[in-house]
Amino acid sequence: MASTLGTGAVTPDRRAAGAVRGRLTGPALIAPFALFYIVFLVGPLIYTFVAGFFNGSLLRDGFGSWVGLTNYADVLGDAEFWRTLKHTLWFTVLTTVPLVLLALLLAILADRFVRGRWFFRFAFFAPYVIPSASVSLIFMWGVLADQVGLAQDWLKALGVDSPPSWLGDPSWAMWSMAGVTVWWTVGFNFVLYLAGLQEIPRDVHEAAAIDGAGPWQRIRHVVVPMLGRTTTLVTVLQIVASLKVFDQIYMMTGGGPDGSTRPTLQYIVDTGFTDGRTGYASVVSLFLFLVILLISLVWFFLVRRAEKES
Amino acid sequence: MLRRLTSPGRAAPGPAPGTAPGAPGDPAAPSRRALLRGGAGLAAGAAATAALSGCGSTIAQGFTGGEPPADRLNFWNPFTGGDGARMVAMQQEYEKAHPENSLRATTFVWGNPYYTKLSLATVGDRPPHVAVAHLSKLPVLARAGLLTELPGDALAGQGMTPEKFDAKPWRKSHVDDRLYGVPLDTHPFVLYFRTDIAEQAGLLDGGELAGIDGPDEFAAALRAAKEVTGAFGGSVASIKDSATQFRLFLSFYTQLGGRPLVADAGATVTVDLDAAEEALAYIRRLGEEKLIPTGADGQAAITMLTTGQAGFLMDGVWQIVAVLDSKVEFDMRPLPRIFSDAPYACFADSHALVLPRQPKRDDARVDLSLEFAASLLDSSRLWAEGGHIPAWLPTQRSAAYRELTPQSHYTEAAEGAAYDPVAWYGGAGSNLQINVGDAVTAALTGRSSPRAAAERVRSELRTLADVESPI
Incomplete structure (x- = not known):
């Protein structure tokens, strides 16, 4: 240069x-x-690591007494830990897939508007700026409420006699939480994709069009491959964010009904702050940290290899 | 979900041509430095202001651990909604009578989060002077060393002598024969009924429900009401409300003479599997015969009563305000005696005023705190409007309380109060209530058989009991 x-x-x-x-x-x-x-x-991380070897309690001073690897063995044998981890991973799958695909779709659609694009950008991004507490209230008492909620009203209007209790039925609650999260956060990924789309030079589109590529082919063979790096970023951010889910579930269902939506992070809060078992909660935190780290590394490794191959 | 905002630009492939990052002469550099200087100045200024003006502020005391002024009383409670409004009114009566003191009341979300904050504040030597605690939680708090033992003579000095308290909550305020709380009320799990529906169903005898004690008798009464309403006989919250399910279960279980669910402060599980199964089978029976709904949440259960879809409601007395607001004809009475294997029992809990352990012993402040407690007891007729049975006998026996209907129609339920089993994981809004309640819900809805649900109750309790107590 x-x-x-x-x-x-x-x-x-x-x-x-x-x-x-x-x-x-x-x-x-x-x-x-x-x-x-x-x-x-770094400090708290080291503290967490050390605390994991003690049976510390919030109600007593100091670390407590040395218990060696007991906490590790207990956590690995704790059915509730595995159950919450399963919920966390399931929530991640339920949210990451639609949040990436839907964001891409919305961005491609919004990008086609020359006039009024600001409106769509604003409209799709707007829910993202709502605080989690407000989102929880809107859905708890407005959309997903029993008897008076909009979602049940719509289903009744469609002829469903007894619509499910969205937040009260163990088999629906996690789907409801995922739906709320998608509505709330799709705007963030949408904006990333929109920025990525605007980086694609016009001449590539023109060249493809001259070579006889239709709109669908241009999206499949030009736009999506050129958005590769954006997709990597969006997916990694989304996976990490979903694995750390806490706010909306804590406020809307408190992990219920019947513990069916309790994520690992809430398990850490419950064991650490409600039960006061700091040593145990430290080990659960470390395991969650490892899981997030591992999933991120695997994803990066896969992407790196795919990039090299192409 | 917290997420750091990442600049969208970072996703864009390739550097922008022609500019080296951080090139000299970048006009942003000096202004950034100025901004930093300005920011540091502001922060220092703010810190200085806080240090100067902080002596009287609660926030500054939080940081320094300094003692508030001698006339300050910090009070914590978990009351929101109708109870919250009445508590504020009672505080105002205190402030009117003692304008020289400054009361600072703080309200928290009920349940586990409240007790977590109360414990942490006390462990961290920043406790409130007075706090509300459920009597189901009091033994745990006291054994953890978080409460001040209340000196009998100081209590008597404020006019609070043992014979002026309802016996059951008063006894429950003691741990190992030491007094740790001033009981304010008893709030049992009771039966609401629509007088008009009961009349039509032929269940009233001189304005009172008759012949509803016993498993078949109560089911028959519900069926009679169901024929009038065309929907359900009674209602009870079952979804998103494991605590209500736990209360229903504990009431029947205790009537069956079941041993305490756990013993040794929660270390051993002593649940009586057969009694648990019988109680759960009865709950299932009511659900299976469609006498009560299996899919109503707390609000819906009340709405069913007030809109006439159900003639009865099994719920806590604290829901009285919601039912009163609907302006329907209704009355209340203690939960019926379904089983006669043991003395009458119904789930209940009590609110009490406790004095969290202070970093420094201060008799004057103990007196100030007890004076406040006595003032709340004296205004407990106001408190009774919210459904709670006053533990303060001068109020409970007053004509003013007896005239309060239907609040005074279930006073005897306080004698049958079955409190939560004592365990560090038990008490109001605790894991024990939630986990056992979930198992009861599974039985009511038919997802588990009564036997399987009873076994689940035992295994849930064992899981909780296996954990080393943090106390």
């Missing part, structure tokens, strides 16, 4: 001094955040 060649004009001395300063500038700029990172992230 031509403009960067201009730096060759400075003298060697200046360049050496600049290099020293340059070497210090980076770490100096990072230092405040690094400190923050150590105090609030």
Whole structure:
């Protein structure tokens, strides 16, 4: 790139001094955040790791007494831990797939509008800015409520005699939670996709059109492949966000009915803060951390390999 | 769901041509530095302001652990809705009588979150001076060392002597013969009924429900009401409400003479499997014969009574306000005696005023706190309007309370109060209520057989009991 060649004009001395300063500038700029990172992230992580070897209690001072790997063995043998992990993974599947596909679809549709695109961008993104507490209230008392909720009304209008209790029936509650989450957060992925779409140069579209590609073929063979990196980003962010689900489930069902929506993060809160078992909750947190790390790594590895192959 | 906003630009492939990142002369650089300087100045200013003005503020005390002024009384309670409004009115009566003191009341969400906050604040040496606690939770809090033992002479100094309290909640306020709470009320699980529907069904005898004690008798009464309503005989919350299901179960289970569900402060499971199965089978019977709905939530159960889809409602006394608001003809009475294997029993709990352990012993503040407790007891007729049976006998025996109907029609239920079993995982809104209640719901809806549900109750309790107590 031509403009960067201009730096060759400075003298060697200046360049050496600049290099020293340059070497210090980076770490100096990072230092405040690094400190923050150590105090609030690395520190607690080490604390969590250490606490996992003790039977600590919120109601007693200190770590408690050393129990070795007992907490690890207990967590691995805890049916409720596996059940909540299954809920978390199931929620991730139920939300990630529609949140990626729907966001892509909406972005492609909205991108076709030249005039009024701002409106669609706004309309699809708007739910995302609502706080989780408001979303929970809207759906608990408005849409998904029993007897008076909109969702039941619509089904009754369609001729269904006894629509399910969306948040009260164990076999529907998780689907309801996934639906609420999709409605609420699709706007974020939509905006990422829209930005990706606008990066695709017009000439590629034109070249494809001249070569005789129809609209559907252009989407399949030009747009989707060129959005590859956006898709990777969107999917990773979405998987991590879904694995960390807590707010809306805690507020809307409290993990119920019959524990059918309780995610692992709530299990950590329940064992750690309600039951006061800090050692045990620490180990559950570590396991959830490992699961999120592992899934992210596997995904990145798969994407990397796919990119190399192409 | 928390998610860090990532700049969409990062997704865009390839760098923007022609600009090296952070190139000198970037006009953003100096302004950013100025911004940082300005930000640091602001933060320092804010900190200084907080330090200067902080002495009187609760927030600053939270950070420094400093003692509030001597006339300040911090009070925590879990009352929202109608109970919350009445508690505020009672606090106002106190403030009117003691304008020299400053009462600061804080309301939290009921249940586990409330007790978590209360415990953590006390462990962290930042407790409120007075707090409301359920008597079902009191033994756990006391054994964890979170409560101050109440000195009898200080109590008597405020006019609160043992003979002025309802016997059952008063006894329940003791742990190992030491007093830890001033009981305010008893709130049992009772029976609401529509007088007009009961009349039509021929169930009234001189304005009172007659002949509904016994399993078949109660079922027959429900069936008679069902014929009038055309929908259900009675109603009870079953979905999204495991606590109500637990209350229904514990009432019948205790009437059957079942042993306490757990013993040794929760370490051993002592549930009587046969009694549990019999209680669950009766609950299932009511559901199976469609005498009560199996898919109503808390609100729907009340609406069924008020709209005439059900003639009876089994629920806690605290729902009285919702039923009164509907302006239908109704009355209340204790939950019927279905089983006669043991003395009459119905689920109940009590609110009590407790003094969380303070970092420093301060007799003057204990007196201030007890004075507040006595003032709340004196206004407990107001509290009784919300359905709670006053534990303060001067109120319970007053003409003003007896005239309060239908609140005074179930006072004797307090004598049959069956409290939650004592366990660190038990009590109001606890895991025990939720997990056992879920098993009861499964029996009511027919998802599990009564036997399987009883076994599930036992296994849920065992899971809870196996965990090492954090106390």
